[in-house]
Amino acid sequence: MKHLAIAVLLLSAAPAFAAGNPCAARMPAAAAKAVIRPAGYKPRAGDIKLGEKLWNDTKLSTNGMSCNTCHQSHGAFQASFAQPYPHQVGMAKDKLGIKRVHLDEMIQACMVMPMAAKPLPWHSKGLASLVAYTRQVQKTFKPGPQAPANPCSAKPANPCAAKPANPCAK
Numbered sequence: 001m002k003h004l005a006i007a008v009l010l011l012s013a014a015p016a017f018a019a020g021n022p023c024a025a026r027m028p029a030a031a032a033k034a035v036i037r038p039a040g041y042k043p044r045a046g047d048i049k050l051g052e053k054l055w056n057d058t059k060l061s062t063n064g065m066s067c068n069t070c071h072q073s074h075g076a077f078q079a080s081f082a083q084p085y086p087h088q089v090g091m092a093k094d095k096l097g098i099k100r101v102h103l104d105e106m107i108q109a110c111m112v113m114p115m116a117a118k119p120l121p122w123h124s125k126g127l128a129s130l131v132a133y134t135r136q137v138q139k140t141f142k143p144g145p146q147a148p149a150n151p152c153s154a155k156p157a158n159p160c161a162a163k164p165a166n167p168c169a170k
Contacts, residue, residue: 062117
C-alpha cells in the first residue's frame, strides 16, 4: 500500500513537471524517498545487452523519452559521471535534496524526473541491467569539452520539442 501511495504521488506530480521543465523545480519529498535505496537492498547483477536495449526504450517513460534522449554520445553527463558512485549529482541534489547517490538511485531519479515515470522495481532485472549498461557507458566517458551537450538543450534544433510532455521545453 505504501508503494502504491508513493507511485500515485509521483505520477500525479509528473504532469506538472512535464508541462514545464522537471529539472527546473524541486520534486516532492516522496519523490526523493522513492529513488533512495530501500533498507536492506542488495543490488543484483544485470545483463549489459538488456541494459542497452532498455537505455534506448522510450516505453519506459510516459513522455516518449529514453535514457539515450539526453545521454546520446555522453550528452548531459557532468564531469562527476567519471567518478565512482556514490557521488554528488547536481540534478539529484538540486531537485531531490539528495547529496550523494548510487548509480541505481540516479537511474531511478531519471525515471521520475525527465522520463516522468514510476521508478523501476528495486529488485528488477531491468534496473540491474540499466545499472550494468550505464557502468559500461561510464567507462568510456571522458570529462571535458569533447563531451557533447544535452541534445534537449539545443535551440532551435531541440529533438524533444515535438513531444507533448517534453521535459526539455521551456
